[in-house]
Amino acid sequence: MSTNFSLNPDQKIADLKEHVKHFIAVLSGKGGVGKTTVAVNLATALAESGYKVGLLDVDIHGPDIVRMLGGNALPAVDEDEKIIPAEVLPNLKALSISMMVEEGKPIIWRGPLKHSAIKQFLGDTKWGELDFMIFDLPPGTGDEALSLFQTIGQTDGVLMVTTPQKVALDDVRRAIEFVKAMNQKVLGIVENMSYMRCKDEVVYPFGRGGADLLAQEYGVPVLGRIPMDPKALELLDEGKPITLYYRGSEVEKAFRELAENVAKAVEK
Numbered sequence: 001m002s003t004n005f006s007l008n009p010d011q012k013i014a015d016l017k018e019h020v021k022h023f024i025a026v027l028s029g030k031g032g033v034g035k036t037t038v039a040v041n042l043a044t045a046l047a048e049s050g051y052k053v054g055l056l057d058v059d060i061h062g063p064d065i066v067r068m069l070g071g072n073a074l075p076a077v078d079e080d081e082k083i084i085p086a087e088v089l090p091n092l093k094a095l096s097i098s099m100m101v102e103e104g105k106p107i108i109w110r111g112p113l114k115h116s117a118i119k120q121f122l123g124d125t126k127w128g129e130l131d132f133m134i135f136d137l138p139p140g141t142g143d144e145a146l147s148l149f150q151t152i153g154q155t156d157g158v159l160m161v162t163t164p165q166k167v168a169l170d171d172v173r174r175a176i177e178f179v180k181a182m183n184q185k186v187l188g189i190v191e192n193m194s195y196m197r198c199k200d201e202v203v204y205p206f207g208r209g210g211a212d213l214l215a216q217e218y219g220v221p222v223l224g225r226i227p228m229d230p231k232a233l234e235l236l237d238e239g240k241p242i243t244l245y246y247r248g249s250e251v252e253k254a255f256r257e258l259a260e261n262v263a264k265a266v267e268k
């Protein structure tokens with residue numbers, strides 16, 4: 001019989017932490033601002049730069065990373081009953097609840113079940129040696145984020161994704177206060193849909209200045225500004241990560257800069 005069964009959960013998490021250099025959670029105040037987009041493209045950009053990356057979908061009710069990553073790589077279970085995450089790209093492993101349930105079926109798990117799923121994804125999964133593990137969270141301050149932080153303890157920090165309009169900021173502030181209450185730090189802010197280029201003109205469909213205001217208020221850096229781009233939306237919907245399928249674009253450049261800034265920020 002495998003000795004793994006005698007490991008208590010804390011020991012399993014301690015083991016995980018020994019093999020993963022940096023843990024980063026991607027969070028936002030509300031839905032639809034681009035958390036999954038940021039998590040997926042940050043992960044692919046880091047993986048392409050040579051880092052070993054794990055991407056864990058902690059958004060149990062809206063698990064979108066598989067749709068945005070494309071491909072049909074699936075996780076497996078080995079003889080010790082440990083989960084082996086899907087190898088989606090060289091250097092990039094991913095795991096999502098949607099890889100394990102029937103497509104299109106709603107997921108009706110409640111708190112305790114979600115908590116145990118998250119614990120298994122962390123403690124009973126063979127992630128191997130990683131430089132970065134990135135968590136894609138559901139919006140706000142719900143069960144999943146609570147379970148994640150309770151289980152994993154200290155992370156390297158949270159990336160707070162926001163759109164620039166100032167009306168959205170109250171939600172972000174609440175999320176930042178939650179992050180602080182969880183004893184986590186905000187690594188930085190990512191402003192998504194920051195601007196849009198129409199021919200030679202730059203327009204601001206969602207206003208300007210939101211991320212800078214937050215950065216000032218909380219003394220944290222803006223680590224990335226991602227432009228809005230209809231072509232990017234199309235590619236994301238087709239499961240084609242920007243850094244792989246939209247080379248030379250401004251959005252791709254923005255994601256690569258974000259990845260560099262994140263790598264620098266955790267090394268500090």
Ligand SMILES: Nc1ncnc2c1ncn2[C@@H]1O[C@H](COP(=O)(O)OP(=O)(O)O)[C@@H](O)[C@H]1O
Nearest residue numbers: 031032033034035036037227228229232233236
């Ligand atoms: N910079 C962008 N340009 C164009 N479309 C985007 C951009 N960022 C996100 N989207 C689109 O917006 C929608 C919501 O993004 P998503 O990452 O799923 O948000 P969240 O995870 O915060 O709910 C998706 O359809 C995505 O393709």
Ligand SMILES: [Mg+2]
Nearest residue numbers: 035036059064
């Ligand atoms: Mg999402």
